[in-house]
Amino acid sequence: ALSIGIVGLPNVGKSTLFNSLSSAKAEAANYPFCTIEPNVGVVVVPDDRLEKIDSVIHADRILPTTINFVDIAGLVRGASKGEGLGNQFLSHIREADAIVQVGRCFEDSNVIHVENRVDPVADVATVTMELCLKDLETVQKRLDRARKMAKSNDPKEKLAGEICEMLSKHLDDGKPARTAQLPDSVDAVAIVREMHLLTAKPAFYIANIDEGTIANLDGNKHFQALKQLAESEGSFVVPVCAALESQIAELDPKDRPEFLESAGLKEPGLHGVIRAGYKLLGLQTFFTAGKQEVRAWTTKIGAKAPQAAGVIHTDFEKGFIKAEVMWWEDLVTLGSEAKCREAGKLAIEGKEYVMRDGDVVHFRFNV
Numbered sequence: 630a631l632s633i634g635i636v637g638l639p640n641v642g643k644s645t646l647f648n649s650l651s652s653a654k655a656e657a658a659n660y661p662f663c664t665i666e667p668n669v670g671v672v673v674v675p676d677d678r679l680e681k682i683d684s685v686i687h688a689d690r691i692l693p694t695t696i697n698f699v700d701i702a703g704l705v706r707g708a709s710k711g712e713g714l715g716n717q718f719l720s721h722i723r724e725a726d727a728i729v730q731v732g733r734c735f736e737d738s739n740v741i742h743v744e745n746r747v748d749p750v751a752d753v754a755t756v757t758m759e760l761c762l763k764d765l766e767t768v769q770k771r772l773d774r775a776r777k778m779a780k781s782n783d784p785k786e787k788l789a790g791e792i793c794e795m796l797s798k799h800l801d802d803g804k805p806a807r808t809a810q811l812p813d814s815v816d817a818v819a820i821v822r823e824m825h826l827l828t829a830k831p832a833f834y835i836a837n838i839d840e841g842t843i844a845n846l847d848g849n850k851h852f853q854a855l856k857q858l859a860e861s862e863g864s865f866v867v868p869v870c871a872a873l874e875s876q877i878a879e880l881d882p883k884d885r886p887e888f889l890e891s892a893g894l895k896e897p898g899l900h901g902v903i904r905a906g907y908k909l910l911g912l913q914t915f916f917t918a919g920k921q922e923v924r925a926w927t928t929k930i931g932a933k934a935p936q937a938a939g940v941i942h943t944d945f946e947k948g949f950i951k952a953e954v955m956w957w958e959d960l961v962t963l964g965s966e967a968k969c970r971e972a973g974k975l976a977i978e979g980k981e982y983v984m985r986d987g988d989v990v991h992f993r994f995n996v
């Protein structure tokens with residue numbers, strides 16, 4: 630499964646968020662380097678459509694789809710040179726498919742800030758700089774190779790040399806590789822991809838806000854500053870109050886609506902985080918609906934029917950014959966698969982069918 634790595638300086642609230650996300654009870658201690666092993670949390674993707682589909686199916690169980698979040702601790706100034714948990718941190722971040730950076734926007738004198746100030750933009754810059762420095766090493770190695778190969782007159786190596794020079798300057802300014810304006814030829818894209826740069830991964834931000842201003846973000850200058858930074862990179866920031874989220878996670882689900890209302894929230898902030906991660910990874914959802922279970926499954930946007938079938942079982946992909954597809958809202962309004970069929974709302978699709986977010990599918994396959 631695809632995973633999103635949670636990074637940030639110590640004491641910004643990563644573990645608190647992670648624990649609420651996965652409702653795993655790892656320790657959130659008030660000192661740096663507390664979470665040494667990265668924790669992988671399997672996180673449910675919230676989706677209102679599941680309950681609605683089940684309102685006409687009445688299945689034995691409802692199974693949402695999931696994505697993985699990884700709590701990556703140990704990043705401090707100097708991490709790229711092995712400070713703190715430097716190397717361990719870097720290998721964990723390399724394994725993540727996308728990155729979310731947490732910026733501390735809450736003031737609390739009981740919670741030490743590693744750099745003695747609350748300034749999420751500076752925090753984010755510190756973290757980004759460490760990642761840029763590590764990427765600079767990678768780019769420098771690639772540049773050396775391209776230069777050595779210069780005599781061979783290989784056009785790909787010449788292009789690699791140009792790209793590495795552009796990237797070096799960009800990274801040296803503390804700017805992530807994903808924001809660099811590079812040539813977009815097939816070769817250029819391959820050259821960049823082969824370097825597996827940490828700062829080329831898709832990324833977004835979480836602003837960890839105090840309880841007092843979560844319902845009034847205009848009044849939180851830290852949030853506004855972080856939002857501006859995210860948007861300047863073509864990214865975005867999701868506001869969350871980690872302290873509230875950990876309380877929400879511990880509540881009985883039936884008590885949550887009242888709690889959310891009293892906090893001035895429409896839904897848990899983490900739902901926004903999960904949806905953002907899902908979208909950033911280019912993922913979408915389809916459903917299967919039978920008496921045993923109503924279930925959500927994940928595919929890449931653009932996946933065709935056999936690939937989607939393969940998410941359920943590899944045999945479904947190998948033996949794929951056809952897909953019977955309904956739109957989830959048609960199923961809910963008309964009330965059953967039979968009614969959809971009668972109304973001409975059940976399409977028979979073949980191998981080339983491109984899945985839509987919200988399809989309810991029944992695959993036919995040979996075994």
Ligand code: GDP
Binds near residue numbers: 637639640657658
């Ligand atoms: P990490 O080092 O980034 O993983 O940070 P933790 O999640 O361990 O949090 C560090 C400390 O800050 C803990 O004592 C948390 O209880 C506290 N903390 C986290 N989020 C919030 C918040 O939103 N408000 C307040 N007041 N404290 C928080």
